[in-house]
Amino acid sequence: MTLKPPPLLPGARIAVVSPASAAHPGRVHSGVASLEALGYSPVLSKHALGEGPLYFSGTVQQRLADLHAAFADPSIAALCCTRGGWGTAELLPGLDLDLIRRNPKPFLGYSDHTSLHTWIARETGLVTFYAPMISPDFARPDGVDIPSFHAALTSVLPWQLASGDGLRLLRPARHRENSRVTGPLWGGCLAILTESLGTPYAPKPKGGILFLEDVTTKPYQWDRMLLHLRYAGLLEGVEAVVFGDMRQCVAPEDDALLEAAVLHALEDFAGPICIGLRSGHVDAPNITLPLGVQAVLDTSLPEESILHFPESAVSDRILLSPQEKAQNRA
Numbered sequence: 001m002t003l004k005p006p007p008l009l010p011g012a013r014i015a016v017v018s019p020a021s022a023a024h025p026g027r028v029h030s031g032v033a034s035l036e037a038l039g040y041s042p043v044l045s046k047h048a049l050g051e052g053p054l055y056f057s058g059t060v061q062q063r064l065a066d067l068h069a070a071f072a073d074p075s076i077a078a079l080c081c082t083r084g085g086w087g088t089a090e091l092l093p094g095l096d097l098d099l100i101r102r103n104p105k106p107f108l109g110y111s112d113h114t115s116l117h118t119w120i121a122r123e124t125g126l127v128t129f130y131a132p133m134i135s136p137d138f139a140r141p142d143g144v145d146i147p148s149f150h151a152a153l154t155s156v157l158p159w160q161l162a163s164g165d166g167l168r169l170l171r172p173a174r175h176r177e178n179s180r181v182t183g184p185l186w187g188g189c190l191a192i193l194t195e196s197l198g199t200p201y202a203p204k205p206k207g208g209i210l211f212l213e214d215v216t217t218k219p220y221q222w223d224r225m226l227l228h229l230r231y232a233g234l235l236e237g238v239e240a241v242v243f244g245d246m247r248q249c250v251a252p253e254d255d256a257l258l259e260a261a262v263l264h265a266l267e268d269f270a271g272p273i274c275i276g277l278r279s280g281h282v283d284a285p286n287i288t289l290p291l292g293v294q295a296v297l298d299t300s301l302p303e304e305s306i307l308h309f310p311e312s313a314v315s316d317r318i319l320l321s322p323q324e325k326a327q328n329r330a
Contacts, residue, residue, distance in 0.1 A: 021086055127314070183240075
């Protein structure tokens with residue numbers, strides 16, 4: 001069962017959390033200022049600027065405490081991660097899923113936070129957002145794709161992504177009747193998905209449209225990890241694959257080799273394959289993707305592929321902004 005969080009309203013308080021690696025304080029403060037400029041009220045969690053142990057932003061207990069506090073606090077409307085790195089998977093055994101289920105809120109992050117997206121989705125059905133983070137995106141000029149951010153986190157419908165967002169057809173479906181597919185969008189960072197296999201926290205998807213992206217991943221590594229997904233059965237029932245922007249993986253002169261590598265790994269895959277969607281590790285405005293909602297990938301037009309979102313990623317249950325709460329109390 002799909003569980004949708006309330007929409008994100010202007011003035012909403014957004015908890016800034018660091019479930020993984022320590023973030024640079026200056027970049028966090030710059031990103032927070034950008035969120036404020038968009039009309040939100042970011043709130044730094046207790047260990048958002050934590051340093052250590054090792055490369056983490058805090059101990060497992062400290063990072064979990066920040067997540068749980070943000071979900072439990074009725075004044076907090078959403079959670080946005082400072083950065084990825086490594087460490088999120090350590091939190092999965094201690095994550096209070098009942099707390100999250102009782103307090104559904106938008107959770108924003110990508111990269112290492114793929115493990116949180118997949119585990120929360122599997123156990124609670126909550127729609128989460130593969131979305132810009134504070135340090136790598138909000139702190140960067142033009143680091144956030146504002147149209148998709150607003151469309152995904154409000155009830156704006158319908159909306160879509162196409163060639164202007166980097167999306168292009170890499171290989172058509174083997175059969176023309178499969179050129180337009182519908183299903184839940186899921187996925188994230190390829191390395192994190194692969195590393196979850198064989199653990200109790202691996203995703204258990206039911207088909208749909210699989211989105212995959214990564215950073216500094218060489219062509220043979222894409223080939224190897226995609227083969228791993230195939231052998232593990234994660235591609236069973238998948239109707240389409242959409243790859244992210246590969247410019248953070250290889251130099252332009254190696255684009256052809258990387259594309260050949262992924263096509264080799266998916267040579268038996270019958271559905272359409274697209275590539276280039278600017279979400280996750282990108283050096284351009286980062287696109288927000290709602291994970292867990294129905295999407296439609298239409299590759300029937302030869303000149304352009306389109307990823308439609310006909311279904312809202314948020315519920316019609318609206319949490320009042322702090323200003324509205326104050327007005328109601330008055």
